[in-house]
Every structure is written in structure tokens, then in C-alpha cells.
Amino acid sequence: MKKCILCGQLFVAKVSFIQLFSWHKQETKCICSNCQSKYMRIPDKHCPNCFGKLSQNKFCLDCINWQKIYGKKLLKNHSLYLYNEAFHDLMVNYKRYGDYALHKVLEELCREDLTKRQADLYVPVPTSPEHLEQRQFDTISSIYSNLVSLTCVLGKKAGLSAQGEKNRAERLRSEQSFFVKKNFTINLKKYKILLLDDIYTTGRTLYHARDALAEVFPNAKISSFTLCR
Ligand SMILES: [Zn+2]
Ligand SMILES: [Zn+2]
Known part of the structure; x- marks a missing residue:
């Protein structure tokens, strides 16, 4: 038992x-x-590009928005669960109240699915220096580090407010805060990078993370994976 x-x-x-x-x-x-x-899976009928809610169009409203900025260079995302009340409570306890033990629950909720997704590099979206100081653990790396080998190549600038504290419009307006850490080289001609995060809300964070990586690794095929959408 x-x-x-x-x-x-x-x-x-x-x-x-x-x-x-x-x-x-x-x-x-x-x-x-x-x-x-209590954690509901995303229904089979979802946006084929990001697992978001299907609209009348080919893609969800978020992807249609991103198409205006990125054209055909949309970020392909895979998510598992709906961000319902149960998931919200879990994330509040994990992130806001810093209950580190809950990383085990999140790890369990994605173990089977993530291990099926092959990539050459698994890159976690980094926590800001302020949040790291506050919580004493990295919320994203802690979920995924027992499942795949992480390459922590992205850094996040200090002194910017967190996405979680903003409304939708503010999130979308936020500026690039990620950078690729120096002295990182990769000896592969073609390779797949899988970005890892907890929640895909507007996609702003993941697109910024993708853009920062794409600039330094132009030959990489970059997609993303999150627990919730
Ligand atoms: Zn129980
Ligand atoms: Zn979409």
C-alpha cells in the first residue's frame, strides 16, 4: 500500500x-x-498545431494570432491536460507556495507521454533569478529532470515581472527575456530540440524561448511540450 x-x-x-x-x-x-x-486530458479534437481549443478555423485563436507575426513559422506544441480547477490548485501550491514535493505528482502526470517524445536536446524554460531565490528550486527542471536528460542552455534576465502575474494582454506584450548561455556548442548537423514548460497559456513565453534558441541554433527543429494547455 x-x-x-x-x-x-x-x-x-x-x-x-x-x-x-x-x-x-x-x-x-x-x-x-x-x-x-481530477486532471482531465485534452480532448482528441484540439488545435492540430498547439493542442488548444479548436475554433471554426483550421487552428485555434492563439495560433491564428501567431500566424500574423510568424507566418508559417508556427511553434508546434504538445500538451496533455486541460488547465482546470484541479490543475490550477496543484500549480498554485507548487509554484506560489513552493511545495517542492508536488514535483513528483507533475512528473508522474507526464512520465509516459514525455518518454515517447524523442529529441536530441530537452531544454527547460528557465525560472527567473528572483523566483529561484524565493523558492530555492527551479519549478520546470524539477518536473522533468528525472524523466529526460536536460540541457539547461536558456537563461532568463533578472528584473522582469513574471508571466503568471499578468493578464492576457500584458502577457502578449511582454518582451523577450530569454538568452542562450555562452559557451554552448552542439556537434550535430540536424537535431531536434524539445522545449519543456508547465503551462501553455498564450504561447508568448514559448515563442520567446524558441526565438532565442533559433537565433543561436538555426539548424535545429524546435518544438515544445507542456503539461497543460
Ligand atoms: Zn489521492
Ligand atoms: Zn493552436
Whole structure:
């Protein structure tokens, strides 16, 4: 029996047949099925480019907006869950109140899906120096570091307000705050970079992160992955 991190109930963590005979480290579940069921998967009918809400058009309204700026150079994004009330509460406890233990829950919610997404570099969207100081841990790297090998090549400038504290219009107006850390070279001709973040809201953050990378790594095929959309 295991105790659910979220509700404290005891539950039986089932080990699958594949896991039983796997060479990989066995990961047992840390949340019960009742808690898990509160996080809703994005429905099959979603924006084919970013997993957003489908509109009357080919893409969602966010992507249509980005098309005006980027034309055909849209960022392809993959997300797993709807940002519902349960997810919002989870993220508030994790990020605002700095409950580090919850990184295990987030890790569990994306483990299977992320390990299926092959890339040469997995680049986490960085936390601002101020938030790192405040929380003492990097919220994005902590979710993904046990799942894939991270290349922390992006940095974030200090002294800018966080996206989470802004409304939609302010988010969209925010300026580029990412940069590629110096002395980073890659010895591959063609390669895939997967950007990792927690939530795709307007896409502003991920497009900025993509732009910063694309400038330094023009041969890279860059896409993104987030828990929520
Ligand atoms: Zn539970
Ligand atoms: Zn879209």
C-alpha cells in the first residue's frame, strides 16, 4: 500500500507487466486514481498545431494570432491536460507556495507521454533569478529532470515581472527575456530540440524561448511540450 501525496488515502500501486520485466528503475505511483481522475486530458479534437481549443478555423485563436507575426513559422506544441480547477490548485501550491514535493505528482502526470517524445536536446524554460531565490528550486527542471536528460542552455534576465502575474494582454506584450548561455556548442548537423514548460497559456513565453534558441541554433527543429494547455 502507498499513501497518496495529495489526499493521504492509502492505495494499491499496481505494477504493470512491462514494468515488472523492465531494466529501468521502477517508478511506483504517488497519487491515487481518484486524485488522478481530477486532471482531465485534452480532448482528441484540439488545435492540430498547439493542442488548444479548436475554433471554426483550421487552428485555434492563439495560433491564428501567431500566424500574423510568424507566418508559417508556427511553434508546434504538445500538451496533455486541460488547465482546470484541479490543475490550477496543484500549480498554485507548487509554484506560489513552493511545495517542492508536488514535483513528483507533475512528473508522474507526464512520465509516459514525455518518454515517447524523442529529441536530441530537452531544454527547460528557465525560472527567473528572483523566483529561484524565493523558492530555492527551479519549478520546470524539477518536473522533468528525472524523466529526460536536460540541457539547461536558456537563461532568463533578472528584473522582469513574471508571466503568471499578468493578464492576457500584458502577457502578449511582454518582451523577450530569454538568452542562450555562452559557451554552448552542439556537434550535430540536424537535431531536434524539445522545449519543456508547465503551462501553455498564450504561447508568448514559448515563442520567446524558441526565438532565442533559433537565433543561436538555426539548424535545429524546435518544438515544445507542456503539461497543460
Ligand atoms: Zn489521492
Ligand atoms: Zn493552436
